Amino acid sequence: MSTKVLSIRDIAAKANVSITTVSFILNGKAVERNISKAVIERVEEIVKADGYKPNQIARSLRTGNSQIIGLIVEDISNPFFAGIARLLEDKAYKKGYKIIYSSTENQAGKTRELINLFKSRQVDAYIIAPAQGAEKDIESIISDGKPVVLFDRYLPELDVNYVGIDNYDASYQAVKHFIGEGKRHPALVTVDLDIQQIQEREDGFTAGLREAGIEDSAAVVLKVPFANTREQTIVLLEELFKQRPDVDSVLFATNYLAISGLLAIKNTNKIINKDLSVIAYDDGDIFKLHTPQISALAQPVEEIADAIIRKIFQELSATTEKTIERTILPVQLIVR
Amino acid sequence: MSTKVLSIRDIAAKANVSITTVSFILNGKAVERNISKAVIERVEEIVKADGYKPNQIARSLRTGNSQIIGLIVEDISNPFFAGIARLLEDKAYKKGYKIIYSSTENQAGKTRELINLFKSRQVDAYIIAPAQGAEKDIESIISDGKPVVLFDRYLPELDVNYVGIDNYDASYQAVKHFIGEGKRHPALVTVDLDIQQIQEREDGFTAGLREAGIEDSAAVVLKVPFANTREQTIVLLEELFKQRPDVDSVLFATNYLAISGLLAIKNTNKIINKDLSVIAYDDGDIFKLHTPQISALAQPVEEIADAIIRKIFQELSATTEKTIERTILPVQLIVR
């Protein structure tokens, strides 16, 4: 039943040459090795006819690289990460690289396991939206000399490539928009993670308020526990709207918080755009389709994916010293 | 800069034993090999202290398996596939397996490349939502003796495990619901792919109409080209609603068609639930959040993932003859 898989040895035998010759032909070094046209053609024909594919495992063991890039995100089913993953996959594919990905659920332990897994699979480069606490593990791959690009979340202690957005400015834009609409009581609904990016989203928010002459003490900031189920979050938000009826605008710091928030608002008697302005981080179909449509801080996903891939391949082909690059991309407020 | 990676040889040297002994200890065969407690402890301590991880590439080359399952879907950024991927990832992880995934964009050529890639990486099993035309390639992995489970799409010519839903009955339920609401002119918006699953969705629809005494000739079925951009699809749908003002209910055969459809309906003067009943295949946040909420044919994703994983691991541990299993799960119409 299990058909025998061909090896380079089989091809060499069929073609009456050594495996060395076959290997050189397969790796495009036939010309530089002055292998005769006749032999090249003979071997290529046999390879094609038999559908021979070199065993990448053996090749990896020998060469130490794998043509695989490891991608580590918090949750691949989050549309933002799924979208980035898809873009990275396309772009890497065109250069002959594959992406393998896995979710960490924002646990440093799981991140460590994944990094170890990827290490033991000899991935050639890493793209990581890191969980807090993963610093040591990330350092270890950097010191292995592998290209590493962090995105979405930044680890300040680490001297490493990063592609992200200007979270501070994004939140600031959002508040400015609220104030421009005459709102005086904006709220921020964020997550209780101690992540630089999340902190920046809050800082931009409070800075915007301060500029508008609204005191810090008047600011409404709700930090939703990361581990909450959606149902728990909805209850929490309903409570917020009940206790603070003066809130006239809300900025949601993540797309899933915005979704919970919209569901919570449905259960109140607040009417969006009349009683309450809403802006969500990350754009998506869901905000376009909502009635009314929801304004969003759209991350430039295409540019993010481009910047990541560019840096990865720059380092993969680097002969010279690597330079750390931090790319901060602007976010566009889409008003609807 | 690049710290030296440890090998089993280094550990053996440090512990003053042979690599054979280290290997047996690492693979939990220390007891059956009667290795002394002292040696076991010494080796384990060194392994731990040095953070040694066996090179999986070498292990794969030697054993012929990889503890990796390959997942091939049409588009990982589609929420249905992203959700399934995440569930499979969790379930496989618990059994010590990793999932690697890639998107085919429904092209047989890309499917072939991916299968070849996975083959050359020696994945242990395959989970595939197959594109039409991939039959030969799938046959080749089956004849390699690897476990294969298809899902979402079925290839009738192939004698292979499958996990799917009862598409015929789902569409039939939807039509029945429309008729129960007094609708007499249901439309089906589907895709022009020649896939069994899509055909079944149409067959259930027309069967429901026929049962209600509505003639085939009166049925409105729009087949949207697969390659359409969203904008093209929206134009097409607006055209449909203009030309067939009698349509009083619509079943969308995929989640992305429903999204385009809802956007198109926004541009007409039709009011959902008043002028037009809507049911979408695949449930999601987007339908829950829409105003009004949209009824959906919810695929039992958890059950689908469970059935796939169960079959995969059953075959991976199979000592006896494998039996082909086809699991068809019921779909629930969620009326909103």
Place this chain on the structure above:
DNA sequence: CTGAAAGCGCTTACAG
């Protein structure tokens, strides 16, 4: 123009 041989880091049948 071409090949024999070493070696990547493991596992395991065999021997003692």
Place this chain on the structure above:
DNA sequence: CTGAAAGCGCTTACAG
């Protein structure tokens, strides 16, 4: 209770 050695399928420095 433990180890020497073969071999998985490649790549490549070296030799001719």
